[in-house]
Amino acid sequence: MGDNKHGGRMVIYQLIPRIFANQTSNNKKGGTIAENGCGKFNSIDSAVLKGIVELGATHIWYTGIIEHAHLSDYSQYGIAGDSPDIVKGKAGSPYAIKDYYDVDPDLAESVPKRMREFEELVERTHELGLKVIIDLVPNHLSRHYESDAKPEGVRDFGADDDPSIAFAPDNNFYYIPDESFVSPVQTDDGHPWEESPAKVTGNDCFKHNPSITDWYEAAKLNYGIDYETGEKHFDPIPDTWNKMKEVVLFWASKGVDAFRVDMAEMVPLEFWEWMIGEVHKAHPSIQFIAEMYNPDRYPDFIFKGGFDFIYDKELFYNTMRGVLMRDRPAIEITSCWQGTEGYQHHMLYFLENHDEQRIASDYFVKDPHKAIPGVVTMTTMLHNPLMIYFGQELGENGMEAEGFSGSDGRTSIYDYWSLPLIQSWEKGIEGGKTELPEDVKELRAFYSEILNLAQSEPAIRQGKFYDLMWSNIRNPRFNCSSIYAYLRYTVGQLLLIVANFADKDLEYRLQVPSHFFEMAGLKDRFYFTGKDLLNMNKMIQFPAEVAMNAGLGGKLKKRSASIYDLKYQIMKRI
Secondary structure: OOEOOOOOEOEEEEEOHHHHOOOOOOOOOOOOHHHHOOOOHHHOOHHHHHHHHHHOOOEEEEOOOEEEOOOOOOHHHOOOOOOHHHOOOOOOOOOOEEEEEEEOHHHOOOHHHHHHHHHHHHHHHHHOOOEEEEEEOOOEEEOOOOOOOOOOOOOOOOOOOOOOOOOOOOOOEOEEOOOOOOOOOOOOOOOOOOOOOEEOEOOOEOOOOOOOOOOOOEEEEOOOEOOOOOOEOOOOOOHHHHHHHHHHHHHHOOOOOEEEEOOHHHOOHHHHHHHHHHHHHHOOOOEEEEOOOOHHHHHHHHHHOOOOEEEOHHHHHHHHHHHHOOOOOHHHHHHHHHOOOOOHHHEEEEOOOOOOOOOOOOOOOOOHHHHHHHHHHHHHOOOOOEEEEOOHHHOOOOOOOOOOOOOOOOOOOOOOOOOHHHHHHHHHHHHOOOOOOHHHHHHHHHHHHHHHHHHHOHHHHHOEEEEOOHHHOOOOOOOOOOEEEEEEEEOOEEEEEEEEOOOOOEEEEEOOOHHHHHHOOOOOOEEEEEEEOOOOOOOEEEEHHHHHOOOEEEEEOOOEEEEEEEEEEEOOOO
16 A cells, blocks of 8 residues: 555655756845845756665755745736735745745746646656655635636636635635734835635634734634534535646646645545546546644545545654653554554655754754664555655754744755755765765665665565564563564565664664564574674674574664574574
């Protein structure tokens, strides 16, 4: 289920073109596009894409493609300007969509040809064997939604609404009658935002004066639920359903292969069941990835809603972050697959994305090499999809105060900015010589090695999983708090993965129950030798009988992990 069309692992590389492809190095706090520059579609050329392929990616999630509200002036091209009262930062939030049928003009070298430049990026991406993912933001839109690029016959969201009533099944927005919108960041630049009556705010804030912590820049879309009574008005199909379906079909026609769906659980499940089914009639291979945070609803969104994959922040990310920071014992990783048993291969694993703090930030582990055991476990435990956030493989720390965003350990999605490590890597790609510090090159080489192993090793790509923690929970010579161990196996290959999350070297005795040998069809007279495919730790060797009783012995360097490729032969009887 987590496989790509070639039978390997689905590995998503998320990048924000505005930042990823920005070749300007000014980085003035709160700077404009003229001061700080902006990445362009055309800068993501074939050489850069080839470097992403070599890293081990199969998909690229281009974040911030669709036109959203921002403060750069494109009025000469017929694009209406936005008020700073409803824009976060100079560059704006990629999740405050302003025109669902256009791309962000910031990303084009020629604004009039901006859609063609995006289409050419899609073509280049596909030529390298990569698939294209973009965002779908169904729950909310910019308060200033105004499409100048919509196809003939398409009506804007809200164009036919009756704003005098709070709810109507065919209204696209919810309204707060007799109240005018009041922004928490009213400015005095002569461009105040006037909205009367006020629309309900994107995070289900039914007040005309949302706070600074609300999604004040966005208006909630109406999918036919009357929040006052709880009644659902899904028959006939609400207007918003049809409008959003047409948006998805439009981008699918541009060659988009998958959608990362923002805050999917804030939209009715019934809509997803209908819309995904409708889209698959025309584009059966299109995939949908849900951002959602309620594990109790995961099965419904997969088996009823039709989603292919779901963000696993609540189980995997939160658990692994705790283990890496030494706030949780390693044995709790077991709960990640147990909590999603039966559909674990639908879960998208990650340790970074645009919402989360960077691994190398002061708020996480600081030293990105300390996350190596977590990355190895994430990559090898199951065969579900994986995601890497641009700069993660270089140890980007996200500690700059860019403007709207402060020094919070995240790379800002609201500001014009650039990342020196990404720039150095790109210059090396273009010039044929990597211009990166040695420790950064080593980190990227590690990511490339582990991600490519996930594609090439049959037991990781499609083998079965056997957790060894249950058989060692009472083993006094195995540190369940600091070490996590499991087996991956298929016909012809047996791998033992052992990860040490401690800040010191650890010796261990790992017991492998007879149940595993019986299930895998291995005999107790076998003698095993194992070389570490990652070359982090020394090889191991042991008879099966010892593994079942005293336990196989080994030693792990601090913050390391090993993938032992176990070879075996029958021991001769004496």
